[in-house]
Amino acid sequence: KAGVTQTPRYLIKTRGQQVTLSCSPISGHRSVSWYQQTPGQGLQFLFEYFSETQRNKGNFPGRFSGRQFSNSRSEMNVSTLELGDSALYLCASSQTGNSNTEAFFGQGTRLTVV
């Protein structure tokens, strides 16, 4: 059974550009969550999708957006990139997204903004 797949693994962008990251969940998992990890910080929750609907959103500016497709694949978009957006972006999938279900993470996309 394939795990959570995130593409691309690495990205370098310049300030002001926009970027789209992709996440393919484990087969059968309908919940996809996105997290940002920066040095010295734990994982900060961005948003969660289930059946193409966003059910929860973290405290990030509107430049961060996402969507989920009918096959449960998800994309995350960051517009007008800032230097502080440089981070490891992690996607997690689970069957329901609710308590008592483990979330499985992809390897992440390392975004560097220069």
Place this chain on the structure above:
Amino acid sequence: DQQVKQNSPSLSVQEGRISILNCDYTNSMFDYFLWYKKYPAEGPTFLISISSIKDKNEDGRFTVFLNKSAKHLSLHIVPSQPGDSAVYFCAAHRSNDYKLSFGAGTTVTVRA
């Protein structure tokens, strides 16, 4: 507002000894707790979890203890092995919240 806290950023332990990682939380609505292990340049890997209705869960060398009254949980690794050297994250979940709240992580180094 950091609702899950890991106050020890690092832990060094001798191979074969016990590693004890601690985690505190502030939100009494959390009902499911998880530990993840993370190597550099990889995503977190699920280790072990515990429901709020239990106070202990064991899986091989890993045991998680939950003290609800103190809002505290701990992860015990016995015996510690060199491959256990990694960053360990404590995470908590609340029903119908659809997100995990993470601590900042504890870096464990197992010395040979």
